[in-house]
Amino acid sequence: MDRLDNTVRPYAWGSTTAIPRLLGTEPTGEPQAEMWMGAHPGAPSRTARGTLVEVIDADPEKELGAPAVARFGPRLPFLLKLLAAGAPLSLQVHPDLDQAREGYADEERRGVPITAPHRNYKDANHKPELVCALTEFDGLCGFRDPVRAAGLLDGLGVDSLKPYVDLLHARPEDAALREVLTAVLTADPEDMARTVAETAAACDRLGGDYAPYAGIAHHYPGDPGVIAAMLLNHVRLQPGEALFLGAGVPHAYLDGLAVEIMANSDNVLRCGLTPKHVDVPELLRIVRFESRDAGILRPEAAPDGEEVYETPTDEFRLSRYVLPEGGATHDLTLDTAQILLCTAGGVRAGGHDLTPGTSVFVPAGEKAEVTGAGTLFRATVVV
Incomplete structure (x- = not known):
C-alpha cells in the first residue's frame, strides 16, 4: 500500500486552525479548507510511485480491481477529503447523471471554455456526496416545509419579506418554493441588499434559531443567498453523524471539521453566498423543489467492528x-x-x-x- 502525500486547498472559507490542529502542525495564518485524497486531476495525491493518477493509469485493473474498472471505468470513482469550514461555503446544488451529461455536452457543443467562470459543467458526471462530522458541524440541507419557512421569515418582522411569506402560504409546495427562490435570486440587487441588511439586523437581535443566519449575513452582506438559506433546514451534526446530499438538494456547510466523500466530479450550480457566477435558469432546472428533513445518518454496525x-x-x-x-x-x-x-x-x-x-x-x-x-x-x- 502507498502512503499518501495530500494537497491542502486554501479556499477563502477555510478554517485557519482545524486541519493544522488535527495534523499536530502549526497554523500558517492562511485558510486551510480541504485536504484532497484521491486521483482528482486538479490535485492528485502523491505516492513514492508517482501521483495517484499516474499509478492508476499505469495499470487500472491491478490498482482498482477488474470489477471496479468494468463498472466505473479506469479511474478512481471517488474523492475523499478533510473539510474544514471557518465560514459558510456557497449555497449549492449538484445535477443528476443525465443532467450532467446533457449540460456538459451542451457547453462543449457551444464551445464554452472549461475554465470560463460562467461554465456550469466541468465534466459529465454527477456529484453525490456524504459529509461526516469530526467536530460539531453546522450545515444547511434541503428545503423546509413551506409553512415552516414562512413562519421563520414572518417572525423577523421585515416588511420586504412579506411577499415571500404570502407566496409560501398560498401556493402548493413545489410552486411555492420555486417561486420564492426565483424571486429572491432575480430581485433588484439594491432592493435585495436592503432586505438582507434588515434581515441580518433582525436575526442578530432575535438570536436563537435566527443566530446562524446572522452569522451567514456577516460573511456575505447583501447576498440574496442569506434569504435563500432561510428556506432550508439548519442542522448541527455531532461527531460521527453524517449527511448525504443527493442530486437536486440545495445545501451549504457553515462551520466545523468533517470527512467528506463524493463522486469524482466538479459540477456545482450555485444559489448564493458566493461572488462566483449564479446561473439562475440552469439552477432552477436542477433544483428539486420538495421539502424534506435533513436526514441525519448514523453508522450502522457491520461485521468485524466496521x-x-x-x-x-x-x-x-x-x-x-x-x-x-x-x-x-x-x-x-x-x-x-x-x-x-x-x-x-x-x-x-x-x-x-x-x-x-x-x-x-x-x-x-x-x-x-x-x-x-x-x-x-x-x-x-x-x-
Missing part, C-alpha cells in the same frame, strides 16, 4: 473503525481499491504508522491488516 454509512450511491462507500487499545487485528483486504484515513489516535496499516490526518492508498487485493488504538475511516466503492 461501522458503515449507508447511501444509495455505488461510486463510494464510507465506513469507520473505532479501534480500542489492545484490540484485535482487523483484515481490511478487498478486491477493490481503498483509501484509509486516520482521524484520531494511532493506527498501523500494513507497514505504515498513521496519525490523525494521514492516509494510505490500498490497491485492490493488497493485504490490509490494521491494528492500533484510534479511529480509521475507510473509503472504497460498491461493485
Whole structure:
C-alpha cells in the first residue's frame, strides 16, 4: 500500500486552525479548507510511485480491481477529503447523471471554455456526496416545509419579506418554493441588499434559531443567498453523524471539521453566498423543489467492528473503525481499491504508522491488516 502525500486547498472559507490542529502542525495564518485524497486531476495525491493518477493509469485493473474498472471505468470513482469550514461555503446544488451529461455536452457543443467562470459543467458526471462530522458541524440541507419557512421569515418582522411569506402560504409546495427562490435570486440587487441588511439586523437581535443566519449575513452582506438559506433546514451534526446530499438538494456547510466523500466530479450550480457566477435558469432546472428533513445518518454496525454509512450511491462507500487499545487485528483486504484515513489516535496499516490526518492508498487485493488504538475511516466503492 502507498502512503499518501495530500494537497491542502486554501479556499477563502477555510478554517485557519482545524486541519493544522488535527495534523499536530502549526497554523500558517492562511485558510486551510480541504485536504484532497484521491486521483482528482486538479490535485492528485502523491505516492513514492508517482501521483495517484499516474499509478492508476499505469495499470487500472491491478490498482482498482477488474470489477471496479468494468463498472466505473479506469479511474478512481471517488474523492475523499478533510473539510474544514471557518465560514459558510456557497449555497449549492449538484445535477443528476443525465443532467450532467446533457449540460456538459451542451457547453462543449457551444464551445464554452472549461475554465470560463460562467461554465456550469466541468465534466459529465454527477456529484453525490456524504459529509461526516469530526467536530460539531453546522450545515444547511434541503428545503423546509413551506409553512415552516414562512413562519421563520414572518417572525423577523421585515416588511420586504412579506411577499415571500404570502407566496409560501398560498401556493402548493413545489410552486411555492420555486417561486420564492426565483424571486429572491432575480430581485433588484439594491432592493435585495436592503432586505438582507434588515434581515441580518433582525436575526442578530432575535438570536436563537435566527443566530446562524446572522452569522451567514456577516460573511456575505447583501447576498440574496442569506434569504435563500432561510428556506432550508439548519442542522448541527455531532461527531460521527453524517449527511448525504443527493442530486437536486440545495445545501451549504457553515462551520466545523468533517470527512467528506463524493463522486469524482466538479459540477456545482450555485444559489448564493458566493461572488462566483449564479446561473439562475440552469439552477432552477436542477433544483428539486420538495421539502424534506435533513436526514441525519448514523453508522450502522457491520461485521468485524466496521461501522458503515449507508447511501444509495455505488461510486463510494464510507465506513469507520473505532479501534480500542489492545484490540484485535482487523483484515481490511478487498478486491477493490481503498483509501484509509486516520482521524484520531494511532493506527498501523500494513507497514505504515498513521496519525490523525494521514492516509494510505490500498490497491485492490493488497493485504490490509490494521491494528492500533484510534479511529480509521475507510473509503472504497460498491461493485
